[in-house]
Amino acid sequence: MNAEGTLIALGTIVRREMMRILRIWSQTLLPPAITMTLYFVIFGSLIGSRIGVMTHRPDGTSISYIEYIAPGLIMMSVIQNAYGNITSSFFGAKFQRFVEEMLVSPMPSWTILAGYVSGAVLRGFMVGIIVLLLSLFFTKIHLYHPFITLSTFLLASVIFALLGFINAIFARKFDDIAIIPTFILTPLTYLGGVFYNVAQLPTPWREISHLNPILYMVSAFRYGLLGVSDINLVWAYAVMLGFVVVFGTICLNLLHRGVGLRS
Amino acid sequence: MTIPQPTSSTPALEVEHLKKTYPNGVEALKGVSLSVQPGDFYALLGPNGAGKSTLIGVISSLVNATSGEARVFGVPIHSRRSEAMQMIGLVPQEMNFNLFEQPFQICVNQAGFYGVDRKIAAVRAEKYLKQLALWDKAFEISRTLSGGMKRRLLIARAMMNEPRLLILDEPTAGVDIEIRRSMWKFIKSINDAGTTVILTTHYLEEAEQLCRNIAIIDHGRLIENTAMKTLLGKLDVETFVLDLTNACAELPLIDDVRLTRLDERTVEAEMSRTHDLNSLFAALSAHGITVTSMRNKANRLEELFVRLIDANEVATGKGVA
Numbered sequence: 001m002n003a004e005g006t007l008i009a010l011g012t013i014v015r016r017e018m019m020r021i022l023r024i025w026s027q028t029l030l031p032p033a034i035t036m037t038l039y040f041v042i043f044g045s046l047i048g049s050r051i052g053v054m055t056h057r058p059d060g061t062s063i064s065y066i067e068y069i070a071p072g073l074i075m076m077s078v079i080q081n082a083y084g085n086i087t088s089s090f091f092g093a094k095f096q097r098f099v100e101e102m103l104v105s106p107m108p109s110w111t112i113l114a115g116y117v118s119g120a121v122l123r124g125f126m127v128g129i130i131v132l133l134l135s136l137f138f139t140k141i142h143l144y145h146p147f148i149t150l151s152t153f154l155l156a157s158v159i160f161a162l163l164g165f166i167n168a169i170f171a172r173k174f175d176d177i178a179i180i181p182t183f184i185l186t187p188l189t190y191l192g193g194v195f196y197n198v199a200q201l202p203t204p205w206r207e208i209s210h211l212n213p214i215l216y217m218v219s220a221f222r223y224g225l226l227g228v229s230d231i232n233l234v235w236a237y238a239v240m241l242g243f244v245v246v247f248g249t250i251c252l253n254l255l256h257r258g259v260g261l262r263s
Numbered sequence: 264m265t266i267p268q269p270t271s272s273t274p275a276l277e278v279e280h281l282k283k284t285y286p287n288g289v290e291a292l293k294g295v296s297l298s299v300q301p302g303d304f305y306a307l308l309g310p311n312g313a314g315k316s317t318l319i320g321v322i323s324s325l326v327n328a329t330s331g332e333a334r335v336f337g338v339p340i341h342s343r344r345s346e347a348m349q350m351i352g353l354v355p356q357e358m359n360f361n362l363f364e365q366p367f368q369i370c371v372n373q374a375g376f377y378g379v380d381r382k383i384a385a386v387r388a389e390k391y392l393k394q395l396a397l398w399d400k401a402f403e404i405s406r407t408l409s410g411g412m413k414r415r416l417l418i419a420r421a422m423m424n425e426p427r428l429l430i431l432d433e434p435t436a437g438v439d440i441e442i443r444r445s446m447w448k449f450i451k452s453i454n455d456a457g458t459t460v461i462l463t464t465h466y467l468e469e470a471e472q473l474c475r476n477i478a479i480i481d482h483g484r485l486i487e488n489t490a491m492k493t494l495l496g497k498l499d500v501e502t503f504v505l506d507l508t509n510a511c512a513e514l515p516l517i518d519d520v521r522l523t524r525l526d527e528r529t530v531e532a533e534m535s536r537t538h539d540l541n542s543l544f545a546a547l548s549a550h551g552i553t554v555t556s557m558r559n560k561a562n563r564l565e566e567l568f569v570r571l572i573d574a575n576e577v578a579t580g581k582g583v584a
Contacts, residue, residue: 001345005378012375016368023363097359101420104323104353105376106345263285263317263326 001106009107013115014122020089021123028085028123029130032077036131039073040066040138043195055197057227070135071222072194075156077131079214082124082157083185086116086164087177094168099261109255113165113248120161121154128153141225148233149224155240156217160185162247169251169260188214198230213239273337275301275428275459276322281331283317283483291317293483294331299461299476301336301427304454306474306491307463310572314483315463316356319432323353335428349377352426354417356433356463362406366397366416369405370423377424384423391419394449411442418446422453429453430461435469447473467565471495479568481575502533502560508553515550517543531560 001009021028044066054068093099102112135141143149163180171177192214198206209215210231220236223229229236254260276299283292291314299305309315320326322333324344333340335347360369367388374384392398395415400408408416414434421429431450435443447469454460464470470477470491477494479487487494510527519538523531532543547554 001349001378008378008380009376012372015375016372019368093361096361097357098361100325100355100359101373102376103325104348104351105373105424106348106378107376108345258327262324263320 001108006107006111009105010111010115010118013102013112014118017085017089017116017119018122021085021119021126028081029126032081032127033130033134036073036077037134039069040135043069044138055228063226063228064139066139067141067226068197068222069195070139070141071225072192072218074128074131074135074225075153075214075218075221076189076194078124078128078153078157079160079189079217080181080185081127082120083160083164083167083181085123086120086161087168087171087181089119090116090165090168091171091174091177094171094261095174103258103261110252113162113251113255116165117158117161120164121157124153124157124161142227143225144227145224147224148220152217152220152224152236152240155237155244156221159213159217159240159243159247162244162251165251166247166254169254171260188212193218193230213243216240273301274298274334275303275336276461277332277334277337278318278322279332281318281321281333282329283314283321283326284329291483292321292328292331295480295483295485296331297478297485297488299428299459301459302454302457303459303476304451304474305459305461306470306477307461307480308467308470308477308568309463309480313480315480316432317483318480319353319430319461319463322430323351324348349424350427352421352424352429354421354429354431354434356436358413358417360405360413360416360420362404364405365402366392366405366408366419367401369416370420373420374423379424387423387425388419391422395419396445411438414438415442415446418449426458428459428461432463433465434462435464435466443469467568479571481572484575486575487571500533501536502531503557504560505530505532505547505554506556508555511552515546515552517546520546 048065048069051065053062054065055063057063090099093102132141167177167180191209192212193209198209198215201209216231216236216239219229219231220233220240223233276297278295278297281292281295282290284290295314295318307315307318317326321328322335322340324340324347328341335350338347338350340347364372367385370388370392371381371384374387375381379387388401389398392401395418397412397415397419400412405413405416414436418431418434421431429450434450435446438446443466450460450462451473462470462474474491477487477489477491478485504525507528507530511524511530512527514522514524514530519535520543521533523533525531534543544554
């Protein structure tokens with residue numbers, strides 16, 4: 001398949017994913033909007049107003065609790081939706097067997113992966129924008145470092161899209177795609193510095209928290225939006241790029257071997 | 264290494280010593296070799312579980328072969344999958360499209376997976392959906408289509424890359440006779456236009472009518488691979504069912520014909536293919552028996568098929584004692 005054909009094939013998958021997201025918007029875009037509004041109301045306005053100032057920027061300006069948790073909540077939505085999109089979409093294609101449309105086609109394995117990851121990133125982006133706009137009703141958000149904000153969003157959504165893809169490949173029933181979000185993803189997100197500064201934790205929980213990859217994503221994203229971070233940015237990028245390479249390699253290897261897809 | 268380029272004499276499909284053993288130990292293919300010539304209409308028959316779908320799975324790259332090789336127009340599937348798949352269209356046995364998408368979308372997307380430009384894909388989708396009488400349903404949700412429409416959609420989808428080799432795995436299963444005939448008419452026209460067609464079906468009468476060459480597979484082994492005419496030529500005995508005008512109490516003895524009474528007005532006549540029907544009717548008339556109508560007891564291919572499968576069962580020791 002030549003480069004032009006591969007690009008058309010990739011565009012076809014992305015387009016189909018986009019249509020799916022928009023067709024079932026009440027399942028893909030509305031729930032995170034409602035959930036995050038509740039987070040902003042309860043944790044931000046009601047409880048957050050009693051917590052007061054969380055930290056200060058290098059220029060000395062204070063950061064309120066609601067301002068502090070907003071980047072984490074946006075990142076949480078991005079992660080959960082990127083993961084949820086690829087698991088439900090790819091497993092759905094496996095379950096209904098229309099994944100075979102792609103498997104019997106001449107397009108290379110990486111195109112299938114890139115198409116589904118792009119779909120997940122798009123959903124993460126749409127949800128991220130929705131939550132960002134909602135946060136503006138409750139607090140002020142300044143884009144301190146646009147490149148860091150965008151690159152962190154992109155890396156985090158790619159990481160969780162790849163992880164979701166691995167989950168969907170091994171899943172045999174719908175329960176299998178709910179286990180990781182429920183028992184691993186949600187706890188790691190809550191413990192990843194979304195609602196608190198890990199520096200405030202006592203030893204050994206502070207050190208243990210540094211094993212949580214979501215901490216690096218939330219902190220880097222917070223730095224992009226607020227200009228403050230709990231984690232060294234170099235470490236954050238190293239961890240995120242490392243995960244992209246590792247998960248990407250695993251996905252391509254699984255696709256190449258046809259694990260869970262070809263007999 | 265020089266890669267052989269397909270020529271007009273290159274077989275559309277070549278399968279050599281193909282073996283497939285599933286992880287549970289089931290040997291679905293035990294060294295199958297066959298060759299299909301370009302432009303052929305080829306029947307691949309066998310009882311359920313014989314290995315037909317596994318063979319099609321290997322050719323369409325949905326199943327990884329344990330050993331052996333398959334080539335499409337000279338292009339090895341394993342090492343040059345993308346090139347080989349570009350030439351294949353597959354109509355699977357099971358419905359495998361997104362039930363929430365419209366037939367038009369399904370067809371256009373399928374073309375996209377083969378790198379076909381969206382504008383060209385839209386033209387092709389309209390063409391094939393119209394040819395398969397699905398255009399009026401093109402923008403309805405596929406889930407709402409009837410069984411026959413879904414089967415035709417699978418064919419339209421398989422045509423979107425305009426394949427040189429079209430593989431149909433039981434495409435008419437569960438489809439009524441009228442739709443089945445319209446589907447065969449379409450597939451015959453595709454074959455007449457130069458596309459090589461490989462067909463598996465349980466409707467042996469159709470295989471007999473449509474296909475020029477035939478392979479029969481059983482227990483993962485090829486037990487017959489020849490021209491349809493050659494195979495049918497092997498049938499030495501035919502059985503007819505005769506409906507009589509009047510009740511017949513006693514059957515006459517006729518040379519080279521074995522008559523069996525099914526009921527008082529129906530008789531079964533088993534006779535050599537060399538024995539002509541005129542002499543049978545003359546002999547019956549001479550005994551005052553008039554025949555109102557007659558029909559083959561079974562389709563000719565069906566009779567041969569059953570015999571070959573039974574013989575193979577006995578040979579492999581898997582037959583019922």
